[in-house]
Amino acid sequence: MSNQLSREKLLEAYRLMRTIREFEERLHVEFATGEIPGFVHLYAGEEASAVGTMLHLNDRDYVATTHRGHGHCIAKGVDVHGMMAEIYGRQTGVCKGKGGSMHIADLSKGMLGANGIVGAGGPLVCGAALAAKLKKTGGVGVCFFGDGASNQGTIFESMNLASVWRLPAIFVAENNGYAEATSSTWSVASDNIADRASGFGMPGVIVDGFDFFAVHEALGEAIERARGGGGPTLVEVKLSRYFGHFEGDAQTYRAPGEVQKLRDEKDCLKRFAERVVRAEMLSSDDLVKIDADVKTLIDDSVVKAKAAPLPTEADLLTDVYVSYP
Amino acid sequence: MPVTRIGLACDPQAALDKHNGDNPVASPITVGVIANPASGRDIRRLTTHASVFPTAEKANMVVRLIAGLGALGVDRVLTLRDRTGVAALLLRAIDTHKATGTAERWPEVEFVDLPITDSVADTHTGTAHMVREGVELIAVLGGDGTHRAVAAHCGGVPLLTLSTGTNNAFPDMREATVAGMAGALVASGVVPPDVALTRNKRLVVRCVAGPNRGREEIALVDVCVSRQRFVGARAVSEPSDIESLFLTFAAPDGIGLSSIGGAWAPVERTAPHGLHLTFALHDEDGFAKRDGGPDEIPDGVPIFAPIAPGRIDQVTMRTCERFEPGDWLPIDARRGTLAFDGEREIEIGRDDRYEISLDWSGPLTVDVSRTLRFSASRQLMREMAGASMRALMQAKTHAK
Numbered sequence: 194m195s196n197q198l199s200r201e202k203l204l205e206a207y208r209l210m211r212t213i214r215e216f217e218e219r220l221h222v223e224f225a226t227g228e229i230p231g232f233v234h235l236y237a238g239e240e241a242s243a244v245g246t247m248l249h250l251n252d253r254d255y256v257a258t259t260h261r262g263h264g265h266c267i268a269k270g271v272d273v274h275g276m277m278a279e280i281y282g283r284q285t286g287v288c289k290g291k292g293g294s295m296h297i298a299d300l301s302k303g304m305l306g307a308n309g310i311v312g313a314g315g316p317l318v319c320g321a322a323l324a325a326k327l328k329k330t331g332g333v334g335v336c337f338f339g340d341g342a343s344n345q346g347t348i349f350e351s352m353n354l355a356s357v358w359r360l361p362a363i364f365v366a367e368n369n370g371y372a373e374a375t376s377s378t379w380s381v382a383s384d385n386i387a388d389r390a391s392g393f394g395m396p397g398v399i400v401d402g403f404d405f406f407a408v409h410e411a412l413g414e415a416i417e418r419a420r421g422g423g424g425p426t427l428v429e430v431k432l433s434r435y436f437g438h439f440e441g442d443a444q445t446y447r448a449p450g451e452v453q454k455l456r457d458e459k460d461c462l463k464r465f466a467e468r469v470v471r472a473e474m475l476s477s478d479d480l481v482k483i484d485a486d487v488k489t490l491i492d493d494s495v496v497k498a499k500a501a502p503l504p505t506e507a508d509l510l511t512d513v514y515v516s517y518p
Numbered sequence: 519m520p521v522t523r524i525g526l527a528c529d530p531q532a533a534l535d536k537h538n539g540d541n542p543v544a545s546p547i548t549v550g551v552i553a554n555p556a557s558g559r560d561i562r563r564l565t566t567h568a569s570v571f572p573t574a575e576k577a578n579m580v581v582r583l584i585a586g587l588g589a590l591g592v593d594r595v596l597t598l599r600d601r602t603g604v605a606a607l608l609l610r611a612i613d614t615h616k617a618t619g620t621a622e623r624w625p626e627v628e629f630v631d632l633p634i635t636d637s638v639a640d641t642h643t644g645t646a647h648m649v650r651e652g653v654e655l656i657a658v659l660g661g662d663g664t665h666r667a668v669a670a671h672c673g674g675v676p677l678l679t680l681s682t683g684t685n686n687a688f689p690d691m692r693e694a695t696v697a698g699m700a701g702a703l704v705a706s707g708v709v710p711p712d713v714a715l716t717r718n719k720r721l722v723v724r725c726v727a728g729p730n731r732g733r734e735e736i737a738l739v740d741v742c743v744s745r746q747r748f749v750g751a752r753a754v755s756e757p758s759d760i761e762s763l764f765l766t767f768a769a770p771d772g773i774g775l776s777s778i779g780g781a782w783a784p785v786e787r788t789a790p791h792g793l794h795l796t797f798a799l800h801d802e803d804g805f806a807k808r809d810g811g812p813d814e815i816p817d818g819v820p821i822f823a824p825i826a827p828g829r830i831d832q833v834t835m836r837t838c839e840r841f842e843p844g845d846w847l848p849i850d851a852r853r854g855t856l857a858f859d860g861e862r863e864i865e866i867g868r869d870d871r872y873e874i875s876l877d878w879s880g881p882l883t884v885d886v887s888r889t890l891r892f893s894a895s896r897q898l899m900r901e902m903a904g905a906s907m908r909a910l911m912q913a914k915t916h917a918k
Contacts, residue, residue: 197747384573384602387559391570396563399556406750414564414751426564471729471867472747472853 210240213264215491224440233294236264238435241461243268245408249416253332255303255321257314260295262307271299277494283501290504312342315351322360333361333419341372343386352393361419366429373438374446387429395425402432403459546593550648554660555602561751567828571682577607579694586698588624591706595625598644645671654705662688662859669881676882685774687739700886714889718880719766728870740775742857752861757831765793778823792841792876798834846873
């Protein structure tokens with residue numbers, strides 16, 4: 194397949210990655226004020242994975258993500274104002290303020306939801322992919338999961354089912370090196386998560402998650418293969434997060450200077466910017482303008498979220514049960 | 519040059535004495551082993567029908583290799599640590615070998631204490647370290663890319679090549695035990711270098727203008743000017759991406775980009791020249807673009823070639839010329855990427871100017887077939903078996 198990216202696609206890629214970064218960096222600051230309820234798990238540093246994947250998708254494609262799901266939601270097109278309000282627990286949130294950070298969902302965008310249960314996305318995506326196959330929509334299902342979830346039975350069962358039924362499903366293992374505080378070198382028995390693919394009769398590849406272009410190319414192949422009836426693929430994206438497992442995590446399990454080194458040497462946004470400017474496909478002015486636009490967007494989303502009303506007692510039982518006719 | 523490093527190289531009898539322990543002043547015969555833990559896992563598992571090369575099989579290959587090395591006299595092996603399991607599995611096999619008291623002679627294996635970066639830098643630093651340690655040769659388990667990485671830092675130390683990668687034109691696909699035996703015969707000097715070793719060609723690309731000025735890269739098989747703007751997932755899998763190709767050799771039964779040259783104008787590894795090919799742009803259906811409409815005769819020759827495992831693709835070749843050693847040819851590209859031995863590595867900027875040259879400064883490699891034929895012609899295996907039996911009898915007598 195052709196992997197040549199147009200100027201418009203590159204602009205979109207940068208805007209989405211910058212939006213995720215700004216969103217997460219701002220939440221890091223805002224969470225410390227104590228105004229945000231619950232937990233947040235930030236995706237900063239991993240933007241290339243979500244955006245490199247999602248640029249190949251549209252609203253007929255379904256995505257299930259993890260507790261670290263803000264980036265996937267933004268890249269899939271979920272409204273940023275609605276997400277910020279949801280994280281603040283406000284009525285204007287995409288789930289009316291009752292889901293919070295770990296349950297952001299928007300079915301109109303094909304976002305099946307962030308999920309507080311580790312490894313729960315696999316079965317959901319198998320269902321979505323089966324529906325797409327039976328209805329012949331041409332859609333695919335993408336399951337994001339981490340190195341911790343890679344050891345869960347739900348993920349194994351889902352990969353097996355997807356392969357047996359030849360589902361248009363893509364399993365994206367975002368291996369950021371830590372399941373909470375446990376290094377994947379201790380907890381993942383196989384040498385690479387991707388190596389497990391052969392046991393399920395599907396291809397497995399490893400891709401550099403700090404490189405948008407590498408992710409975009411590999412996921413493009415996997416998604417095209419799924420759409421064409423070729424069945425599921427496991428893609429292991431090797432990357433790292435800039436913040437703790439959750440906000441407030443002291444990260445004593447990381448080496449001193451580890452994150453700063455990542456920011457200095459492996460920042461996917463910096464790498465992207467350097468390369469597109471050097472290739473003269475985008476200009477520095479293009480990127481600066483996007484940076485400014487995104488900052489305004491995130492500022493506005495925080496202001497509006499804080500000003501929005503909280504759910505009322507009357508909202509407690511709404512949207513909880515489905516009444517079938 | 520290995521001729522001077524292998525002290526007894528030109529005297530098989532003296533080398534046999536050394537092998538048999540009759541020369542007490544000889545230093546231990548040491549061989550380096552580099553098994554790339556990352557080879558055989560790139561995007562070609564998805565874009566082609568290439569298989570995953572499991573870590574366990576790489577470790578098994580190393581075990582079989584060192585069995586061959588040890589049996590014919592190598593005393594010491596230096597190898598690299600890794601985080602993906604090759605070293606761990608090797609360690610387990612060594613422990614098992616010691617615990618079972620097997621009579622097979624294995625060399626002492628030392629794991630080099632170098633930082634692990636999980637990148638090609640591990641191969642570069644590991645190779646340089648082994649060269650400093652004075653290894654007689656380096657056995658390499660990997661694909662064309664791994665061999666290229668070792669070749670960039672091995673200097674005059676010969677390579678024993680074993681294929682574990684994807685599109686492998688450079689390394690041999692053969693049983694590691696046999697390769698180990700040949701490697702031992704070369705490392706110990708029993709088979710002289712002028713018989714055992716082959717000098718290889720290489721392609722050198724240098725940047726002569728632009729921000730990367732001064733950068734220099736080598737390739738052992740091919741340099742491809744790709745139309746892809748970014749390095750991305752590295753592999754060159756699409757025929758429409760290939761703008762031009764420089765080859766050191768082109769085997770008609772090869773796999774990968776060099777097979778295109780092999781299908782049209784085969785070039786032996788020993789031939790004094792290489793090849794330079796250019797290709798027409800393809801449309802979305804894989805046909806050469808015709809600006810004058812569908813009735814226009816396409817500008818070039820259509821060729822089928824196995825550019826990847828399970829992928830026989832059509833390319834439209836515009837030109838094919840001999841590429842002579844010594845000339846520096848400007849690479850005519852203002853955009854795109856440069857791929858070395860099948861992997862995109864350099865993104866070309868507008869101001870960048872690159873030149874390419876072919877020379878005979880590629881690595882020395884062990885010709886396993888020729889080495890073992892020489893051994894058979896001199897009955898070296900019989901000599902060694904006899905010496906081994908005599909040593910065993912002496913030991914038993916001494917014990918009584």
